[in-house]
Amino acid sequence: MTLFFFCLVVFSVACSVTGQIFFKHAMSDQSMSTRTRRRLDLAGGVLAMTVGFFTWLALLRRFDLSYLYPFEGLDRVLLAFAAWLILKEKMTRDLWVVVILICIGTAFVAAS
C-alpha cells in the first residue's frame, strides 16, 4: 500500500468518525437549542458519511476486503486522538498500549 492509499484510508475512516460525531450532536438533547444548528449538524453528518462511503467503495475496488477492513480499527485511534485534542482528555498508559496494539496490527495487515 502506497502512502497515497494509506492517506485515503485514513481520510475515509476520519470522514466516518466525523459523520458519527455530527449525528450524535444533532440527535442529543443539548443541541436542540436552534433548529438551524441541528439541521447543519445533520447535513454535515450526511455529507461526511457520503464522502467516506464513496472513498471506501473506491478503496474496496482496489484492495481485498480482508486487507482493507482492519484499517477500520483506526477509527478508535482517531477517536482517542480527537478526545485528546478537543476534549483535553488524558492519554492514559492503557490507552497508549491499545493504540500501539491497533497500529501494529494494521502495520502487519498492510505488510501482508
Place this chain on the structure above:
Amino acid sequence: MGWPHGLTLSASKNLRAARCVDDSGSAEQAQCEKSQGIRGGRVTESDINQNPYQGPLLNPESAMSSVTKKQTESDNFLAECAEETKESRESRFFHPYLQLFISVVLTAVSQILLKIGVDTQFVSPWYTTSNLFAFWIWFGILAIIGSLFSWLFALKSVPLIIAFNLAATNHIMVAIGSWLFLGETISSQRRIGILLVALGVFFVGRSAARVEERL
C-alpha cells in the same frame, strides 16, 4: 380446553356437600353447614356473600353457571397465555444482545455485499448511470441501515462499553466472511494483524465509549 378445570372444581364442591349431609356427628355437621352455607334448609345473606359463586352450591343451575363462568375465565386465561407466549417470542427476537449480534453480522454482510458489488457491477467513473442499478451495492446499503437500527436498538439496554467491546468481533467476522464468500486467501501475517486489531478494538472499548459519550 377450559372445560375440565371448571367441571372438576364444581364437582368437588358438590361432593364435599354430599359428604357433609351423610355425616352423623353434630359438630362436624355444624362445621360442614357453616362451610357450605346451609342452615335449616335456608341460605342466609351472609352465606351468599361468603360464597364465591353467589348462590347455594347444591343448586344445579348455579353449578352450571359457575362452570360456564369458570370456563370463560379459563378461556380468558388461555388467551392471555397465548398472548404472553407471542410477546415472549417477540421479546426474544428483540433481546438486546441478539440485536447486537445481528448488528455485527449485518455489518460483515454489508461489507461483503459492497465488495461483490464493486467487483462485479461498479463501473468507473463513479458517476456512470449504470452504477445506480448495482443491486449488490444497494443490498449492502440496506444491510448497513439494518445494522444501524439493530445497533441503536441494542444500545437502549446494553451499556456502550460492552457494545463497543463486542463490536471488535466485526473484524473476525469480516475476515471469515471474505475467506468463505469472496475466496480471499488470508496469510498468517494478515491473520496476526487482524487478531491484534481486534484485540486493540476490544480493549479500547471503555475509553472509546467514554469519549463517544462526551463528544
